[in-house]
Structure formats: structure tokens, C-alpha cells
Amino acid sequence: MANSKYEYVKGFEQPDALLPNTWVVVRVDGRGFHKLSDHYAFQKPNDRRALDLMNKAAVEVMKDLPDLVLAYGVSDEYSFVFHPTCELFERRSAKIVTTVVSTFTAHYIYHWNTFFTETPLKPPFLPSFDGRAVTYPSTRNLRDYMSWRQVDCHINNLYNTTFWAMVLKGGMSNTDAEQELKGTVSSDKNEILFRRFGINYNNELEIYKKGSVVYRQYELETKEGKEAASSDLEPVSKTQQEKMRKLRKKAQVVVDHVDIIKDDFWDRRPWIVS
Numbered sequence: 001m002a003n004s005k006y007e008y009v010k011g012f013e014q015p016d017a018l019l020p021n022t023w024v025v026v027r028v029d030g031r032g033f034h035k036l037s038d039h040y041a042f043q044k045p046n047d048r049r050a051l052d053l054m055n056k057a058a059v060e061v062m063k064d065l066p067d068l069v070l071a072y073g074v075s076d077e078y079s080f081v082f083h084p085t086c087e088l089f090e091r092r093s094a095k096i097v098t099t100v101v102s103t104f105t106a107h108y109i110y111h112w113n114t115f116f117t118e119t120p121l122k123p124p125f126l127p128s129f130d131g132r133a134v135t136y137p138s139t140r141n142l143r144d145y146m147s148w149r150q151v152d153c154h155i156n157n158l159y160n161t162t163f164w165a166m167v168l169k170g171g172m173s174n175t176d177a178e179q180e181l182k183g184t185v186s187s188d189k190n191e192i193l194f195r196r197f198g199i200n201y202n203n204e205l206e207i208y209k210k211g212s213v214v215y216r217q218y219e220l221e222t223k224e225g226k227e228a229a230s231s232d233l234e235p236v237s238k239t240q241q242e243k244m245r246k247l248r249k250k251a252q253v254v255v256d257h258v259d260i261i262k263d264d265f266w267d268r269r270p271w272i273v274s
């Protein structure tokens with residue numbers, strides 16, 4: 001665009017590049033989903049349709065943004081992980097976050113009808129999401145971040161499963177159930193579930209207990225794939241970066257409900273953090 005006397009206003013824009021060579025995690029979270037889930041009558045404690053829709057949107061985001069290496073979702077939130085070598089939008093935070101959030105929201109709304117066939121979306125109850133980017137300097141920090149989200153999933157799900165069993169199966173009021181659960185530890189909740197409702201928490205679905213992990217399933221056995229993926233955290237050349245992006249684009253995106261706290265998941269898929 002030609003220079004104009006107004007162009008100085010551009011100088012008011014603040015730089016917001018994310019620290020180089022760090023993992024970037026963008027977490028999106030549904031805005032007011034407590035209310036939204038009531039309005040569209042999500043099943044409690046876990047509406048499978050809502051989780052499948054979140055996962056569908058996340059898979060589409062992974063496909064749209066080849067720079068993403070991993071995502072983890074639970075409830076109304078999803079964490080998207082960019083590799084330290086990622087140079088998308090020169091690592092400008094606002095550009096990255098808003099692109100992830102709006103891409104996610106677009107797919108979430110586009111696919112709503114596929115999962116909620118009986119309850120079409122209608123204003124003013126339209127889903128929207130907030131988002132933020134946080135950088136993590138070491139792979140240990142990134143793994144601890146992922147572990148934090150998965151532990152949260154477990155703690156909340158055990159609580160919610162017990163709470164809703166007491167209310168829906170036990171006929172208790174919400175406040176009475178809440179009161180009784182105050183100060184209880186995990187073993188107490190397991191006990192309540194088993195003794196009163198014959199529910200063995202271990203037999204609950206993995207998607208509820210562990211959340212959802214989304215990653216690329218490479219045919220990494222190919223020489224090309226191994227070379228492109230073995231980048232460490234050293235700066236990589238533009239051509240190598242482009243090669244990795246193309247490989248990521250081709251790879252199949254899968255959804256898994258597995259432990260990401262222990263080493264096994266990472267050891268078996270070295271390309272995710274390499």
C-alpha cells in the first residue's frame with residue numbers, strides 16, 4: 001500500500017513474537033460451556049457426542065496447520081503443540097493464537113449437526129472459544145504440561161462420575177452430593193462408586209478417563225521420514241523445514257486415548273518430540 005500520512009499509526013502495534021526455540025502450546029477453552037452444555041442438554045457427566053465433536057475439530061486443525069505436532073483434549077478444552085523450530089507467522093503470538101482458535105471454532109460449528117442431530121445451533125447460544133499461547137523451554141516442561149492436563153482430566157472425571165452417580169442414580173440433590181464429596185480422596189470416590197452403584201471406575205471408557213491425544217501417524221520407517229524428523233532442537237535449514245512440513249501434511253492424523261504421563265507413549269513415537 002502507498003505511504004499515507006496515516007501510516008504512522010502502524011507504530012502503535014507492539015511486537016509479540018514468542019521466545020525462539022521453545023515449545024509453543026496454544027490452549028483453547030470453550031466460553032461458558034457450563035451454560036451451553038445445559039442449553040443443548042449434554043449428557044452428564046460425559047456427553048460422548050460433545051467429545052467426538054471436539055476431537056473432530058482438533059483433527060481438522062491439525063490438518064490445516066501442518067506445523068502442529070500434537071494435541072490433547074479434555075472437556076471443552078484442547079491444547080495444540082507447535083515444535084520449537086516452528087516459524088509460523090514469525091512466531092507472532094496473536095496471529096498464531098487467533099488462527100488456531102478461529103480454525104477450531106469454524107470446524108466445531110461446521111460439524112455440530114453431524115454429532116448433535118436433534119439439537120441444531122441457534123443464537124444466542126453459539127459456541128465460542130478463548131485461547132492463549134504459552135512457551136516451554138524444555139521437552140521435560142512440555143511433558144509436564146501434558147501430564148498436568150491429563151491428571152486434571154482424571155481428577156475431574158472421577159469427581160464428576162461419582163457426583164452424577166449420586167445425583168442421577170442415587171437420587172441425591174446436587175448440594176447434598178457436593179457436600180458429601182467435600183474433602184474426599186480418590187479412594188473414597190472409588191468406594192462410593194463401587195459400594196453404592198456397582199461401578200468399577202477402572203471399567204469406565206478410556207476417552208473419559210484419559211482424554212484424547214491427537215498426533216500424526218508417520219510411516220517413519222521410510223528413510224526420508226527419519227531424516228526429516230531427526231532435527232533435535234538445532235536450527236534446521238529452510239529446505240529441511242519445508243520437507244518436514246510436507247511430511248506432516250501427508251501423515252495420517254489419529255485420535256488416541258492413552259497415558260501420556262509415562263514414557264511409553266513418547267518412546268514409541270520418537271518423531272513427536274524429536
Ligand code: ATP
Binds near residue numbers: 076
Ligand atoms: P469458562 O468460560 O470460564 O471456560 P465454562 O463454563 O466453559 O467457563 P469450564 O471450566 O471450561 O467452564 O468447564 C466446562 C464445562 O462444560 C464443564 O464443567 C461441563 O459442565 C461442560 N462440558 C464440557 N464438555 C462436556 C461434555 N463432553 N459432557 C458434558 N459436559 C461437558
Ligand code: ATP
Ligand atoms: P494473510 O493471511 O496474510 O492475511 P490474505 O491473502 O488474507 O493473507 P490480505 O492482505 O489480508 O491477504 O488481503 C485480503 C485479500 O482478500 C484481498 O487482497 C483480496 O484479494 C481478498 N478480499 C478480501 N475481501 C474481499 C472482497 N470483499 N472482495 C474481493 N476480494 C476480497
Ligand code: MG
Ligand atoms: Mg487483510
Ligand code: MG
Binds near residue numbers: 029
Ligand atoms: Mg476457562
Ligand code: MG
Binds near residue numbers: 033076
Ligand atoms: Mg470453558
Ligand code: MG
Binds near residue numbers: 029030076077
Ligand atoms: Mg474448560
Ligand code: MG
Ligand atoms: Mg488476510
